[in-house]
Amino acid sequence: MFKKAGEALTEVFLRGLLVVLPITLTVVLLVWLALTAEDYLGALLRYVLPDRQYWPGFGIALSVALIFAVGILVSGQIVRRLLGRADSLIARIPVVKSIYLSIRDVVIFMSGDTQKGFSQVVAVRIQEMRLIGFVTTEDPKGLPGKSASDKIIGVYLPMSYGIGGYTVYLPKALVEPLDMSLEDAMRITLSGGVSTENKGQLPRAE
Numbered sequence: 001m002f003k004k005a006g007e008a009l010t011e012v013f014l015r016g017l018l019v020v021l022p023i024t025l026t027v028v029l030l031v032w033l034a035l036t037a038e039d040y041l042g043a044l045l046r047y048v049l050p051d052r053q054y055w056p057g058f059g060i061a062l063s064v065a066l067i068f069a070v071g072i073l074v075s076g077q078i079v080r081r082l083l084g085r086a087d088s089l090i091a092r093i094p095v096v097k098s099i100y101l102s103i104r105d106v107v108i109f110m111s112g113d114t115q116k117g118f119s120q121v122v123a124v125r126i127q128e129m130r131l132i133g134f135v136t137t138e139d140p141k142g143l144p145g146k147s148a149s150d151k152i153i154g155v156y157l158p159m160s161y162g163i164g165g166y167t168v169y170l171p172k173a174l175v176e177p178l179d180m181s182l183e184d185a186m187r188i189t190l191s192g193g194v195s196t197e198n199k200g201q202l203p204r205a206e
Helices: 002-048 058-073 077-090 096-111 182-190
Strands: 120-126 129-137 152-158 165-171 175-177
Touching: 002 058, 077 096, 120 152, 129 175, 129 182, 152 182
Parallel strands: none
Antiparallel strands: 120 129, 120 175, 129 152, 152 165
């Protein structure tokens, strides 16, 4: 009796935790970002502006304005070239490149920029298995043993819970396009299939 009651209480607690934890972490992250922007940029504004002209929240407003300004600047070719060179330089630094490239790839993926990120959600067939992947290139160059008639594509296969993944090059015939958005596919892969918010269709076993 006590064992069943304990199991029931544990189930109820975990069910509540699944609801509360994502909301709490999201709120904590947003608050942390806002407070960080207010502390650093707000201190800069307080140094420039007189005390009477500074209002709480100016640091957050300045951070938002700077982000928009950077977004406008990167649209220009000159700035994009400079950022590309800086990006390649950082990518050569040990340890730093692992952190930087991981964060950069996640941001590109979330932005939905198909020119820099993934262009399509697909399912890769391995016998009876289906692996969710993201097409990275339709015509990879320099692959050994690849003829001009081969239809080879590059596909990124992510691992669950954001611990990495693999980029594979395989015949296009082994890939099935999925009617699923990048965001829904990412949610499924990162949660290990636990998420039920996907609106797309997974391939059916034949």
